[in-house]
Amino acid sequence: MALRRIAAACHSARAFASILKTPPMSLEQCRIIDLPKISDPRGNLTFIEGSRHVPFDIRRVYYLYDVPGGAERGGHAHKGLHQLIIAMSGSFDIVLDDGREKKRIHLCRSYHGLYVCPMIWREMDNFSSGSVCMVLASNLYDEEDYYRNYEDFVAALPAS
Ligand code: T46
Secondary structure: OHHHHHHHHHHHHHHHHHHHHOOOOOHHHOEEEEOOEEOOOOOOEEOOOHHHHOOOOOOEEEEEOOOOOOOOEEEEEEOOOOEEEEEEEOOEEEEEEOOOOEEEEEEOOOOEEEEEOOOOEEEEEOOOOOOEEEEEEOOOOOHHHEEOOHHHHHHHOOOO
16 A cells, blocks of 8 residues: 555656656657658658647648748737647748747748747747748637737746
8 A cells, every 4th residue: 555655656756757857838849740751752752640640630721921031920829729730832031939938940841840838928920931831720810819028928838
């Protein structure tokens, strides 16, 4: 009985430690997902299967295109939306910010998806001519899901 209690305590301590190591909704959870690439002399093919390659159910797809040189997009965070962002053509940069640290990521491969968890502020720039940014999203469009003011976003972050 005592052994079982010690084991349970150790398990909780490990679980707690891992939570402490990776704060929820932190930059550490945002990562590049390698999508399958079928190389072929006729041209390459990449596919995305819902529960296999994307860590959420896809409920919406949207894309940015005809972005003029020098334009900046983003400038907001989502309260609950999970996203996979892919440079389908050309390239662009995304700056991710969890309120503690920032990371600039250059996306330029149509077989790389950037997973962005909720509560991450993002700014997008450096769009190449003809670039297309496709986003797979976990929910339908809802303006209520946005923080469009950086101070409001920071104020909503859990205290660390
Ligand atoms: C994100 C980056 C990568 C809709 O009506 N439906 C939609 O699904 C979306 C995405 C937008 N809109 C409307 C809302 C605004 O009136 O389209 C307009 C432009 O949207 P926004 O200024 O949010 O666009 P971006 O490029 O700054 O941000 C978008 C997404 O909103 C956002 O989720 O992460 O692309």
